[in-house]
Amino acid sequence: MSAREHVAVMTGELPSTRLDRSTFEPRALRSFLLTLGAWGAAIIAGVPLVSVLWMLIVRGGSRLSWEVFVALPPAGFEMGGGFGNALLGTVVVVGIAGLISIPIGVLAAVFLAELGPDRRLAQAARFATKTLTGMPSILAGVFAYAVVVLLTGTYSAPAGGIALAVLMLPTVVLTAEEAIKAVPKVTRDAAFGMGCTRTQVVWKVLLPTGMPGILTGVMLAVARAAGETAPLLFTALFSSYWLFEGGQPRLMQPTATLAVLIYNFSGMPFENQIELAWAASLVLVLMVLIINVVSRLISQRRA
Amino acid sequence: MTTATMPGSPRGTSETAAPKSNGVVIDCKLDQIYYGSFLAVRDSHVQIEKGKITGFIGPSGCGKSTVLRSLNRMNDLIRGFRLEGHVHFHGQNVYGRNVDPVAVRRYIGMVFQQPNPFSMSIFDNVAFGLRLNRFKGAMAERVEQALRRAALWDEVKDKLKNSGLSLSGGQQQRLCIARAVATEPSVLLMDEPCSALDPIATRRIEELMIQLKQNYTIAIVTHNMQQAQRVADTTAFFSVDISQGNRTGYLVESGPTREVFESPREQLTKEYVSGQFS
Numbered sequence: 365m366s367a368r369e370h371v372a373v374m375t376g377e378l379p380s381t382r383l384d385r386s387t388f389e390p391r392a393l394r395s396f397l398l399t400l401g402a403w404g405a406a407i408i409a410g411v412p413l414v415s416v417l418w419m420l421i422v423r424g425g426s427r428l429s430w431e432v433f434v435a436l437p438p439a440g441f442e443m444g445g446g447f448g449n450a451l452l453g454t455v456v457v458v459g460i461a462g463l464i465s466i467p468i469g470v471l472a473a474v475f476l477a478e479l480g481p482d483r484r485l486a487q488a489a490r491f492a493t494k495t496l497t498g499m500p501s502i503l504a505g506v507f508a509y510a511v512v513v514l515l516t517g518t519y520s521a522p523a524g525g526i527a528l529a530v531l532m533l534p535t536v537v538l539t540a541e542e543a544i545k546a547v548p549k550v551t552r553d554a555a556f557g558m559g560c561t562r563t564q565v566v567w568k569v570l571l572p573t574g575m576p577g578i579l580t581g582v583m584l585a586v587a588r589a590a591g592e593t594a595p596l597l598f599t600a601l602f603s604s605y606w607l608f609e610g611g612q613p614r615l616m617q618p619t620a621t622l623a624v625l626i627y628n629f630s631g632m633p634f635e636n637q638i639e640l641a642w643a644a645s646l647v648l649v650l651m652v653l654i655i656n657v658v659s660r661l662i663s664q665r666r667a
Numbered sequence: 668m669t670t671a672t673m674p675g676s677p678r679g680t681s682e683t684a685a686p687k688s689n690g691v692v693i694d695c696k697l698d699q700i701y702y703g704s705f706l707a708v709r710d711s712h713v714q715i716e717k718g719k720i721t722g723f724i725g726p727s728g729c730g731k732s733t734v735l736r737s738l739n740r741m742n743d744l745i746r747g748f749r750l751e752g753h754v755h756f757h758g759q760n761v762y763g764r765n766v767d768p769v770a771v772r773r774y775i776g777m778v779f780q781q782p783n784p785f786s787m788s789i790f791d792n793v794a795f796g797l798r799l800n801r802f803k804g805a806m807a808e809r810v811e812q813a814l815r816r817a818a819l820w821d822e823v824k825d826k827l828k829n830s831g832l833s834l835s836g837g838q839q840q841r842l843c844i845a846r847a848v849a850t851e852p853s854v855l856l857m858d859e860p861c862s863a864l865d866p867i868a869t870r871r872i873e874e875l876m877i878q879l880k881q882n883y884t885i886a887i888v889t890h891n892m893q894q895a896q897r898v899a900d901t902t903a904f905f906s907v908d909i910s911q912g913n914r915t916g917y918l919v920e921s922g923p924t925r926e927v928f929e930s931p932r933e934q935l936t937k938e939y940v941s942g943q944f945s
Contacts, residue, residue, distance in 0.1 A: 554784075568799075
């Protein structure tokens with residue numbers, strides 16, 4: 365049988381075999397339109413980030429200089445100045461928040477994932493953290509105001525840190541729990557089979573193996589906390605002075621942060637302050653970007 | 668039936684119940700093993716002799732893995748696990764009241780079905796158990812010795828810093844064996860150690876087991892009857908009893924491997940080893 369005869373037999377009663385592309389056939393048309401739509405949506409999704417970054421680079425980049433990193437914020441009609449104290453304040457406040465929320469969050473995750481996943485306490489804690497993830501951030505500020513500011517009698521970096529810690533905690537707990545749960549059961553078995561106590565299984569196997577995932581969650585939480593303004597408005601407040609006086613840290617006083625500086629300065633009628641707000645925004649975005657990139661690098665290297 | 672109420676009487680009666688003289692390292696008399704209300708294994712009495720390989724064979728679901736994992740109390744990790752009977756290890760009941768399961772597992776090592784090295788370097792994998800036991804000697808030498816025993820040294824000696832997970836499946840399984848033997852356990856339990864491996868890697872593990880029995884007592888679960896015939900000195904055949912509506916495993920017979928395969932006492936064993944069911 366020749367090839368031509370073979371095709372004829374294969375096609376049977378079909379009139380003819382057409383293999384050429386037909387663009388206006390309904391199926392092809394629908395597929396084309398859908399592809400076009402998906403491309404369009406993807407481009408639109410990228411527009412906000414790119415345009416925000418573009419605007420920040422154009423408007424904030426021009427003001428960026430060594431001075432803005434080391435100088436104190438200017439007063440009313442003063443020229444020059446910077447946001448050195450706010451940058452430092454953000455680092456300190458977020459640092460305090462991390463010192464509180466990371467150990468508590470990771471240990472809570474150990475409980476949820478390994479020690480008592482089905483206990484009442486675990487179920488309650490899981491429900492609470494999931495609810496907290498959706499909580500408006502200003503409520504964390506109100507909470508810290510009532511608990512810390514009113515109690516200590518002053519706005520302070522620790523008050524801001526506690527507010528941010530409340531915000532970070534759910535993210536840390538939930539991602540760390542997932543990371544620990546993702547450690548394969550056979551790996552746990554191996555650890556128990558080697559004669560590990562439960563504590564040793566957690567410290568020597570589960571946490572090191574789950575570290576990339578835990579770190580990603582921690583970094584996401586840190587990045588989010590660094591950009592939060594509302595919880596800091598009435599906990600850390602603002603300050604035009606350094607957090608250190610004569611080499612000594614003065615934590616129990618109002619503390620400047622980048623987010624609050626942006627909020628304050630952007631509403632002022634002075635060109636200088638508005639320019640500084642743009643520059644501070646750019647710096648804040650770059651900080652968050654760096655944290656994200658670093659966390660990604662770390663988790664890729666460990667995985 | 669004097670030992671039916673074993674839990675709670677750790678050392679006293681065990682001395683009489685388990686004669687140590689004939690080289691029996693583990694003497695387990697499993698009257699009943701439950702997971703919750705499910706009776707998984709009943710009436711199985713197995714002895715594991717020093718320096719020999721004891722093979723557990725039987726159709727799937729016959730409880731052979733459950734029996735193996737109850738020897739070093741790995742089943743304690745499973746919710747609802749309950750055992751009636753006893754497991755005597757060198758004359759001491761592993762399920763005695765004052766026994767720490769963690770300590771048991773340091774004397775009775777385990778190799779699993781899936782190769783499961785930790786996500787750390789090859790060296791750290793082998794050193795893991797030594798560090799766990801606060802070993803204060805020459806770590807590098809012990810690691811090398813364990814890797815040699817596991818017939819892996821020549822393949823990894825130049826890349827001890829690489830991740831254990833970078834090895835092939837067969838190498839990973841030998842790494843797990845090295846990790847288990849590094850702490851010099853007296854018994855090595857192997858739960859279908861070759862079922863995830865290709866035939867060549869399987870052969871290597873089997874040869875390795877025969878070498879290892881000079882130094883260790885081995886109990887191996889396998890679903891592969893040829894494997895049992897190749898490596899096991901003693902074979903225990905388990906089957907499933909579905910008469911009560913449950914799928915309960917029990918020991919049908921045990922004895923020297925040749926006898927079990929060539930002249931079994933029980934009809935069921937004969938049918939199984941001749942391939943009439945599996």
